[in-house]
Amino acid sequence: MEQIDLIIEAQTILPLTQTQTVLENHAIAIDQGKIKAIAPTASLHAQYQAKEVVKRPHHALLPGFVNAHTHVPMNILRGLADDYPLMVWLQEHIFPAEGRFMNESFAYNGTLLAIAEMLRSGTTCFNDMYYFSENITTATLEAGMRACIGATILDFPTPYAKTPDDYFSRAEHLFSHFKQAHLISFAVAPHAIYTVSDENLKRCRALAQAYQLPISMHVQETQTEVEASVANTGQRPFRRLVDLGLVDDRFMAVHMTQINDEDVTLLQASHAHIVHCPQSNMKLASGICPITRLQEAGINVAIGTDSTASNNDLNMLEEMRTATLLAKVSTQSATAIPAYTALRMGTYHGAKALGLEKIIGSLEVGKAADLISIDLDQIEMLPLYHPHSQIIYASNRENVIDTWVNGRALMRNRELTTLDEEKLKATARAWAKKLTAAHV
Amino acid sequence: MEQIDLIIEAQTILPLTQTQTVLENHAIAIDQGKIKAIAPTASLHAQYQAKEVVKRPHHALLPGFVNAHTHVPMNILRGLADDYPLMVWLQEHIFPAEGRFMNESFAYNGTLLAIAEMLRSGTTCFNDMYYFSENITTATLEAGMRACIGATILDFPTPYAKTPDDYFSRAEHLFSHFKQAHLISFAVAPHAIYTVSDENLKRCRALAQAYQLPISMHVQETQTEVEASVANTGQRPFRRLVDLGLVDDRFMAVHMTQINDEDVTLLQASHAHIVHCPQSNMKLASGICPITRLQEAGINVAIGTDSTASNNDLNMLEEMRTATLLAKVSTQSATAIPAYTALRMGTYHGAKALGLEKIIGSLEVGKAADLISIDLDQIEMLPLYHPHSQIIYASNRENVIDTWVNGRALMRNRELTTLDEEKLKATARAWAKKLTAAHV
Numbered sequence: 001m002e003q004i005d006l007i008i009e010a011q012t013i014l015p016l017t018q019t020q021t022v023l024e025n026h027a028i029a030i031d032q033g034k035i036k037a038i039a040p041t042a043s044l045h046a047q048y049q050a051k052e053v054v055k056r057p058h059h060a061l062l063p064g065f066v067n068a069h070t071h072v073p074m075n076i077l078r079g080l081a082d083d084y085p086l087m088v089w090l091q092e093h094i095f096p097a098e099g100r101f102m103n104e105s106f107a108y109n110g111t112l113l114a115i116a117e118m119l120r121s122g123t124t125c126f127n128d129m130y131y132f133s134e135n136i137t138t139a140t141l142e143a144g145m146r147a148c149i150g151a152t153i154l155d156f157p158t159p160y161a162k163t164p165d166d167y168f169s170r171a172e173h174l175f176s177h178f179k180q181a182h183l184i185s186f187a188v189a190p191h192a193i194y195t196v197s198d199e200n201l202k203r204c205r206a207l208a209q210a211y212q213l214p215i216s217m218h219v220q221e222t223q224t225e226v227e228a229s230v231a232n233t234g235q236r237p238f239r240r241l242v243d244l245g246l247v248d249d250r251f252m253a254v255h256m257t258q259i260n261d262e263d264v265t266l267l268q269a270s271h272a273h274i275v276h277c278p279q280s281n282m283k284l285a286s287g288i289c290p291i292t293r294l295q296e297a298g299i300n301v302a303i304g305t306d307s308t309a310s311n312n313d314l315n316m317l318e319e320m321r322t323a324t325l326l327a328k329v330s331t332q333s334a335t336a337i338p339a340y341t342a343l344r345m346g347t348y349h350g351a352k353a354l355g356l357e358k359i360i361g362s363l364e365v366g367k368a369a370d371l372i373s374i375d376l377d378q379i380e381m382l383p384l385y386h387p388h389s390q391i392i393y394a395s396n397r398e399n400v401i402d403t404w405v406n407g408r409a410l411m412r413n414r415e416l417t418t419l420d421e422e423k424l425k426a427t428a429r430a431w432a433k434k435l436t437a438a439h440v
Numbered sequence: 441m442e443q444i445d446l447i448i449e450a451q452t453i454l455p456l457t458q459t460q461t462v463l464e465n466h467a468i469a470i471d472q473g474k475i476k477a478i479a480p481t482a483s484l485h486a487q488y489q490a491k492e493v494v495k496r497p498h499h500a501l502l503p504g505f506v507n508a509h510t511h512v513p514m515n516i517l518r519g520l521a522d523d524y525p526l527m528v529w530l531q532e533h534i535f536p537a538e539g540r541f542m543n544e545s546f547a548y549n550g551t552l553l554a555i556a557e558m559l560r561s562g563t564t565c566f567n568d569m570y571y572f573s574e575n576i577t578t579a580t581l582e583a584g585m586r587a588c589i590g591a592t593i594l595d596f597p598t599p600y601a602k603t604p605d606d607y608f609s610r611a612e613h614l615f616s617h618f619k620q621a622h623l624i625s626f627a628v629a630p631h632a633i634y635t636v637s638d639e640n641l642k643r644c645r646a647l648a649q650a651y652q653l654p655i656s657m658h659v660q661e662t663q664t665e666v667e668a669s670v671a672n673t674g675q676r677p678f679r680r681l682v683d684l685g686l687v688d689d690r691f692m693a694v695h696m697t698q699i700n701d702e703d704v705t706l707l708q709a710s711h712a713h714i715v716h717c718p719q720s721n722m723k724l725a726s727g728i729c730p731i732t733r734l735q736e737a738g739i740n741v742a743i744g745t746d747s748t749a750s751n752n753d754l755n756m757l758e759e760m761r762t763a764t765l766l767a768k769v770s771t772q773s774a775t776a777i778p779a780y781t782a783l784r785m786g787t788y789h790g791a792k793a794l795g796l797e798k799i800i801g802s803l804e805v806g807k808a809a810d811l812i813s814i815d816l817d818q819i820e821m822l823p824l825y826h827p828h829s830q831i832i833y834a835s836n837r838e839n840v841i842d843t844w845v846n847g848r849a850l851m852r853n854r855e856l857t858t859l860d861e862e863k864l865k866a867t868a869r870a871w872a873k874k875l876t877a878a879h880v
Binding site for chain 1: 524722753837871876
């Protein structure tokens with residue numbers, strides 16, 4: 001008998017590999033953070049002796065969700081300013097609030113709040129873009145979560161950095177300081193075409209090449225952005241980025257609600273990735289990314305929640321559901337983005353966008369044990385006919401019962417194991433008091 | 441000191457009247473099912489002595505949601521057939537399953553499952569359209585919930601009725617048999633223009649007039665429905681219904697994703713109501729009801745979930761959120777249907793569509809005590825800046841903690857008081873087994 005760390009038994013295992021599989025009466029063997037075996041429960045117990053056996057008799061096990069775009073510290077700003085268009089929201093509410101309040105503890109506290117929310121809704125990995133990335137990383141390490149931390153680059157000063165040189169030197173410090181952190185990867189994250197000059201975009205390219213990192217960037221989020229770029233330079237933003245050499249198979253174009261034929265051709269040729277944030281795009285009235293068309297063209301589409309300031313939650317279950325509902329109504333096809341495809345977008349395709357598809361994104365032997373359990377026996381989840389579509393169309397965040405990252409239970413039976421919920425809530429209340437008193 | 445039944449104290453009371461009010465440190469006095477007073481907590485206690493005092497120190501109290509269109513027994517069919525267009529879904533999956541399995545216990549069990557789900561997500565009143573309405577009503581009375589029960593009328597036979605005469609006589613039996621039921625009201629519910637002949641529609645009109653009831657009907661749900669009507673009769677469905685005399689201020693047009701200028705004029709002139717079911721319309725790719733335009737034209741717009749076979753939940757919080765997000769993206773205006781408007785659509789405007797706006801839909805002295813508490817102090821609900829938008833954009837069904845109907849707690853601290861959850865779950869599992877075995 002081989003000694004291992006953990007066996008998890010469940011009613012149903014949904015590996016979310018390329019083939020749509022439903023395993024009944026199976027269990028997962030986990031050792032040293034990795035999936036060792038997925039097999040019928042009896043045969044697994046015959047082969048392995050586990051330090052811990054977790055039984056989830058009316059649950060599904062599936063890969064944790066990959067939130068491919070968010071700004072975790074902004075949890076401090078959840079619901080600060082709703083029902084405004086993107087530019088008013090940014091320039092009259094978010095930027096001023098950030099200018100006054102953003103600092104190291106804002107980033108650290110906001111990240112812990114966001115991670116608590118993500119673990120409670122089944123997300124095991126997130127791709128971030130914000131300031132004070134060192135503090136974001138510290139919080140993420142404390143929580144034990146997996147993340148790709150973006151080093152944000154901007155032309156203009158913020159409380160985080162005064163000059164472009166500052167941003168770049170902080171980025172390099174981030175990459176080198178945390179290079180041993182096993183669960184952390186990095187990205188270069190130029191904010192957008194309207195906030196980063198061509199010169200600094202080229203420096204981003206060089207930085208990404210030097211450190212062999214992906215680039216993550218807001219691209220063609222709104223029609224206004226595209227029109228301004230065409231007026232200023234004669235080119236649409238994505239075309240400009242291609243010409244500047246930023247776009248390859250490690251480039252994540254976030255939002256892309258504005259897509260024309262040339263964009264599709266450029267995406268196909270470059271093998272760049274799309275990160276679709278449907279609820280944020282709806283809430284800010286930015287537009288609809290045509291994900292059905294992109295998927296048909298062979299382009300990888302991941303899903304992100306964006307921040308709680310524009311969503312206003314980090315709930316990937318609802319985000320995947322919204323992605324399929326919006327795809328159906330906008331293409332007038334009820335067969336668009338079926339449940340299984342939506343689930344894959346929120347797991348494997350997210351991992352692929354981050355360059356992590358060999359490590360996470362599906363339940364397979366040798367991959368990291370980043371997985372969740374969902375209770376299939378709640379009033380809202382019964383009767384059960386098809387588990388994949390039940391999860392996409394009927395489940396919600398409270399149905400997620402356990403969340404493991406790299407084999408470690410970060411939520412067990414709805415209890416967070418590495419974070420103190422009451423303390424986090426007190427922190428959130430204190431921030432609300434501070435911002436409310438300042439009338440931001 | 442006046443003796444009364446109940447005082448509920450809360451952090452925040454959101455009456456959801458026409459003026460956007462947030463009451464802090466207030467409480468609600470309730471007696472004999474009605475709201476007796478809403479006042480500062482101390483002054484309320486000085487005036488009333490209550491048999492029960494409920495303290496909800498970090499919760500909001502607000503009116504319960506009015507789900508203005510659903511088919512509650514279909515909870516048995518949740519997730520049976522997803523990712524299909526309306527007509528394939530109906531004719532190849534739903535109608536055959538109903539033909540084989542629908543009976544009195546299907547209706548009764550499905551209703552109890554649906555009510556459990558609705559109470560757990562803050563709905564206190566629903567407007568139903570299905571078969572075996574007597575059994576639906578019996579289950580609703582057992583649960584203690586408020587409902588408007590539609591008497592469905594169709595041309596063709598179902599397990600419920602063989603002929604139009606059957607449907608009409610069962611409707612009259614329903615209305616007279618339950619006429620004493622305090623929390624139950626009724627509607628005449630012709631299914632749709634493509635399933636009910638002009639002759640039977642006229643009988644529906646006469647029946648509604650005889651019993652002084654509203655009419656609730658699927659209208660212009662899809663483009664196909666409109667085109668077929670125009671091809672067959674030269675008229676769009678809504679125009680035909682107006683000409684047949686069915687449409688007045690007690691008519692609820694459900695769905696209406698297809699709306700032209702003439703429809704708007706007819707809606708304005710008749711003061712008919714729209715019931716918007718955004719998630720169902722998205723999932724079945726039916727289209728988008730232009731609710732911003734309708735509201736601007738002064739037309740009353742309520743919200744419904746439709747059934748769990750096409751949604752796949754009865755979660756009004758998510759439905760209101762989807763209504764505003766879809767309105768914003770489809771009109772390219774982030775200011776469309778702000779949070780408060782969305783909340784009013786899910787409460788007062790629903791009550792108005794049902795003709796119950798003098799009884800329910802807002803927290804006001806003299807109205808029925810149909811209300812809910814929402815926990816504002818969960819990780820997903822913090823920090824808190826604006827309670828109305830927090831509820832619309834960040835809360836979800838699990839944040840609903842208590843549900844009172846007519847002053848009676850039907851859910852207290854997440855525990856249902858009139859329904860046995862474990863028994864209901866066993867019933868749901870049994871139905872799933874039966875349908876799965878039959879390969880429907």
